Amino acid sequence: MNIYWWGVLGTSAIAFALKYIGHSIPERYLSHPKIQATNLLIPIVLLSALVGVQTFTEKTKLILDHRAAGLGVALIALVLKAPFPIVVLSAALSSALLYHL
């Protein structure tokens, strides 16, 4: 089994386990305010870190290339309240354009 299969199966197994556990345990175990507060913040840091790493790195090197332009356009699209598909498409188009220049 290669890394991709491990990724697919491992992620799926844990994703389901987390959902099922939520449906099965008494509410008091996870209703602590600190857990609730941390749970709201975790997606913010992880998704932001992914934005940074996916845009500005190549393996373990920091790099500035066409992807940064794509991200800039995505940011503008979001500020202009564009829907998600437009955000992604405009980023892809501008990045591809710069890549071919």
Next chain:
Amino acid sequence: MSNTRGLTLRDALSVSITVGAYGAAFGAASVAAGFSVLQSCLLSLLTFSGASQFAIIGVIGAGGSALSGITTASLLGFRNGLYGLRMAPLLKIRGVKRIIGAHVTIDESTGVALSQESRGIEAMRQGFWYTGFGVFIFWNLFTLAGAFGAQAMGDPASWGLDAAVPAAFLGLVWPRLKTSVDRALALSAVAMALVLTPYLPAGLPIIATTLLALGMGLRKK
């Protein structure tokens, strides 16, 4: 009663189609990251949680280990457990039904269920199931389309797919940045991940930013 049902169904459908369409972005990004069409479709069928799916393909695509990818994806999937906690007393389901219900417990099904509160508990239940199944169907169909599309395209960078992935993450995090504290936290996470990148194996700098969330969340009274 039937009128209420119609309104709930309309809410569920509009969410399902809009969100399902993101599946095309996932399918394309997944193939661009090196996953096969089958693997991409299995992620949508079995993981069925957008942010976690983007995380696993993002981390592995960037050269991270399977363990780093799975850890990042699972940290993002933790909130589905909290949604289950919220939905369980409402749905009161057991056995196979609980397994199916748990699988479709995601941002959208929980969100629509909670938004039906003024229409009564039956509408909340319907909102959950309609949206859960609706998103599941559209998300998987669009994943297949996106994955095949990307496979036909070839070089991901040539079509801008390498920029589409971070743009998708930005689109996912954007609605969560409601206060200036949230935005400062987001920028700190970007900075921390980038600063750590030259020193840690790929994937770990992303996981390390969880410390920022823990530090802030646990200080809350």
